[in-house]
Structures are given as structure tokens and as C-alpha cells.
Amino acid sequence: MSDSPLLLSIAVLGGTGKEGKGLAYRWAKAGYHIHIGSRDPEKAKAAATEVSEMLGGEAMIEGLGNADAARAANIVVLTVPYSAHKDTLESVKSELKGKILVDVSVPLMPPKVATVQMPGAGSAAQEAKQIVGEGVEVCAAFQNISHELLLDNAEVECDVLVTGTSKEARGEVLKLVEAAGLRGWDAGPLENSVVLEGLTSVLIGINRKYGSTNAGIKITGVSS
Amino acid sequence: MSDSPLLLSIAVLGGTGKEGKGLAYRWAKAGYHIHIGSRDPEKAKAAATEVSEMLGGEAMIEGLGNADAARAANIVVLTVPYSAHKDTLESVKSELKGKILVDVSVPLMPPKVATVQMPGAGSAAQEAKQIVGEGVEVCAAFQNISHELLLDNAEVECDVLVTGTSKEARGEVLKLVEAAGLRGWDAGPLENSVVLEGLTSVLIGINRKYGSTNAGIKITGVSS
Numbered sequence: 001m002s003d004s005p006l007l008l009s010i011a012v013l014g015g016t017g018k019e020g021k022g023l024a025y026r027w028a029k030a031g032y033h034i035h036i037g038s039r040d041p042e043k044a045k046a047a048a049t050e051v052s053e054m055l056g057g058e059a060m061i062e063g064l065g066n067a068d069a070a071r072a073a074n075i076v077v078l079t080v081p082y083s084a085h086k087d088t089l090e091s092v093k094s095e096l097k098g099k100i101l102v103d104v105s106v107p108l109m110p111p112k113v114a115t116v117q118m119p120g121a122g123s124a125a126q127e128a129k130q131i132v133g134e135g136v137e138v139c140a141a142f143q144n145i146s147h148e149l150l151l152d153n154a155e156v157e158c159d160v161l162v163t164g165t166s167k168e169a170r171g172e173v174l175k176l177v178e179a180a181g182l183r184g185w186d187a188g189p190l191e192n193s194v195v196l197e198g199l200t201s202v203l204i205g206i207n208r209k210y211g212s213t214n215a216g217i218k219i220t221g222v223s224s
Numbered sequence: 225m226s227d228s229p230l231l232l233s234i235a236v237l238g239g240t241g242k243e244g245k246g247l248a249y250r251w252a253k254a255g256y257h258i259h260i261g262s263r264d265p266e267k268a269k270a271a272a273t274e275v276s277e278m279l280g281g282e283a284m285i286e287g288l289g290n291a292d293a294a295r296a297a298n299i300v301v302l303t304v305p306y307s308a309h310k311d312t313l314e315s316v317k318s319e320l321k322g323k324i325l326v327d328v329s330v331p332l333m334p335p336k337v338a339t340v341q342m343p344g345a346g347s348a349a350q351e352a353k354q355i356v357g358e359g360v361e362v363c364a365a366f367q368n369i370s371h372e373l374l375l376d377n378a379e380v381e382c383d384v385l386v387t388g389t390s391k392e393a394r395g396e397v398l399k400l401v402e403a404a405g406l407r408g409w410d411a412g413p414l415e416n417s418v419v420l421e422g423l424t425s426v427l428i429g430i431n432r433k434y435g436s437t438n439a440g441i442k443i444t445g446v447s448s
Contacts, residue, residue, distance in 0.1 A: 215446050
């Protein structure tokens with residue numbers, strides 16, 4: 001995999017949703033080739049056009065069905081709601097061999113979305129690893145970033161913790177974090193994704209209790 | 225339970241360890257009556273004398289066996305290593321009815337202490353709740369605070385997330401957070417303690433990878 005963003009392409013599955021569109025916008029702006037994926041290719045095309053127009057038509061971005069988007073990319077980012085997590089992974093898993101899957105999912109179980117409730121696998125990302133099997137590096141990241149802030153070009157006052165099945169894969173994802181204008185941290189093996197996903201429920205609860213809308217976290221005490 | 229620190233007494237079980245001693249020091253300094261508990265009452269007395277001397281002999285602090293310390297206090301804080309978690313809880317549970325238990329434990333499983341590995345109950349704090357049973361409010365807090373910073377009177381650049389079995393119990397613990405000179409947040413129900421405990425492994429990993437010693441977290445995006 002090359003270090004050059006111009007040679008690396010990213011699929012954003014569920015990229016018609018707010019979070020996915022925000023990430024696609026940031027990465028397209030940084031010069032990556034973006035393939036927005038959706039179950040409905042027409043919706044994906046509309047989202048690609050929307051993001052492209054936000055960038056004055058300069059972006060390399062196109063809309064496709066989820067499987068076609070995954071096939072076209074080196075790194076596949078999954079931003080679908082948790083209710084579509086399993087089905088989407090099943091529908092694209094044959095396109096993922098030798099690639100990095102970045103799972104942004106949070107297993108929120110309405111109505112108690114401020115209570116941590118993990119699936120049997122331990123976390124959504126560990127569940128994804130079980131579904132996609134060997135030959136795919138799985139990382140988890142970006143769960144706690146507000147899509148409004150991504151699309152507003154605002155400075156995001158929330159760090160991104162990156163977990164994953166190998167240090168190399170985490171390193172690639174940390175490059176994407178930086179390309180999106182965010183501060184990232186290697187947060188260790190995929191087993192640690194329960195912390196990232198669970199933090200989302202903690203932050204939803206803090207937003208409710210303290211009247212905020214964009215509670216996040218920052219790592220402190222590290223001078224680097 | 226009174227709002228006055230002078231009428232509230234705190235047991236710190238495992239208070240001969242570094243974390244417990246640091247918390248006992250901060251609370252004794254704030255005027256709380258402290259009962260340091262240990263399996264060995266003589267060690268507890270020595271720790272109490274040490275903390276008292278750090279405060280110029282002005283503190284209300286004494287050393288006792290764990291059960292005697294728990295009996296004497298309104299709030300019982302558990303700071304033993306995870307290997308002693310279950311046995312210590314069994315030995316004091318008859319003293320906890322109607323009280324608040326604050327579990328500081330982290331279920332670290334050497335040698336992989338930078339990997340989140342939770343017990344079957346979901347977290348150490350949820351395991352504690354199973355052991356102590358009905359009639360005891362259980363909270364989890366203080367997992368990520370460096371004992372060196374507590375004893376150094378240093379400003380601690382790490383927020384304290386507080387989870388627990390009721391909003392009222394979390395509110396009492398948030399008062400103790402403030403009394404220790406720290407910033408606290410209501411982080412929701414006890415199920416969310418997996419995030420607090422798991423963060424410890426993430427922060428251990430970050431310290432290793434980034435060459436820091438006191439990595440912590442701060443909540444951002446909330447103006448209060």
C-alpha cells in the first residue's frame with residue numbers, strides 16, 4: 001500500500017448517511033479517490049455529487065453499490081447503522097480479501113442508547129472480524145466524531161482512538177485520521193474496540209445530562 | 225447522607241497500596257474522616273500514620289482491618305489489585321448494606337495488560353455488584369488516575385468518569401471526585417463501567433507506544 005493519498009482509494013459504505021458523508025468529504029478534500037457505497041447506487045451517486053459540489057467539482061468521488069465500491073477500493077470504511085451491520089458485511093465480504101476494513105459502527109440498542117450493550121462477540125468490530133474472516137485486517141475508529149463538525153470544516157475537539165488486528169493496519173488508519181484533519185492514537189488490539197464503541201453511549205449520556213451536543217474526548221498527558 | 229464532608233467517613237480498602245493511599249491523602253486533606261483498610265491492620269495503621277504525617281498530623285485518619293474499616297464508614301472505596309477483588313468483597317460484604325461501594329478495580333490480566341479482557345459479568349464493577357447483592361449501591365470511578373499525581377498535589381490532567389447503580393449514588397461519588405481536586409462526569413449506569421475499566425488498558429498501551437507515563441482523558445465539547 002502506498003503512502004501517497006493519490007494512489008490510495010477509499011470506499012465509504014453507507015456513505016449516504018451523515019457520518020459517512022462527513023468522512024468522504026474530508027478525505028476527498030485531502031486528495032483521496034473516494035467510492036461512496038450504498039445499497040441503492042442512485043443514492044450513492046447523489047451523495048457523491050453533493051460532496052463533489054461542496055469541493056467545487058474538484059474531488060475524485062463516485063457513487064456505487066456497496067459491493068462495487070468495496071471492490072474498487074484499497075481501504076473499506078463501514079458507516080452503516082448497526083441494524084444493517086451484519087447484512088452489509090455479508091454482502092461485501094468477498095471483496096475485502098487483502099484489504100483493511102475500518103468499522104465505524106456502534107452497537108446502540110434503542111431505546112437505551114446511553115447504556116453500553118455489546119454483542120456477544122464483544123464489540124461490533126469484533127463481530128465484523130468474525131463475519132469477514134481471515135485475510136482481512138479489521139480496524140475500529142471514528143465512532144465518536146460528530147458528522148456536523150466534519151462537514152462544517154470545524155476544528156474537531158475530539159481525538160480518534162484506533163484499534164485493529166495489526167499495528168500496520170492501525171498505522172494506515174492513523175494516516176486517514178490525520179488526512180481528515182483529526183488527532184489519532186494507536187489504541188491497541190481489536191479487543192479494545194469495546195472502549196471506543198462504549199464511549200459513544202457514555203458521551204450520549206453526557207450530552208443529555210450536561211446539555212451539550214458534541215461531547216468528545218481528548219487524550220492528555222502525552223507530549224508528542 | 226449528609227453533604228458535609230466532616231460528617232461523612234470514607235473507608236479505603238487496600239489503602240496501603242499506592243492508588244488507595246493517594247485517594248486517602250486527597251480526601252483526608254479535604255476534611256473527610258478516613259478509615260484505611262488492609263488485610264493486615266498493622267499495615268493499615270502504618271499507612272494511616274504516613275498519610276497523617278504528610279498532612280502535618282491534622283488529618284482524621286486511622287488504619288483498620290478491611291471489615292472494620294468498611295463497618296466504620298458511609299462510603300467504601302475498593303482499591304485492591306484485581307487478584308484480591310473477589311476475596312476482599314466476600315470478606316466485607318456484610319458491612320456494606322445501605323452504603324455506597326466505589327470500585328476502583330481494573331481487571332488487568334497479565335501479561336496482556338494493554339488488551340481489554342473483561343470478566344464474565346461484563347466488568348469488575350458489575351462483578352462486584354453480583355457479589356455484594358441487593359441493598360448496596362455500586363459505583364465505578366478513579367480507574368485512570370495516576371497515584372503519583374494524587375500524592376504530589378499535582379494538578380491531575382485526567383477527568384474521572386463515574387458510573388453506578390443510581391443517579392443519587394453517582395452524585396455522591398461526584399462530590400468525592402471534586403473533594404479530591406478532580407473533574408468528574410456522570411457516565412451513566414454501571415453497565416458503562418466496561419468503558420472506564422477498559423480505558424485503563426488503552427492508556428497503558430498509549431503510554432508504551434508514545435513514551436508517556438501519565439496518559440489520561442478529558443471530556444471535551446461540554447461548556448459547564
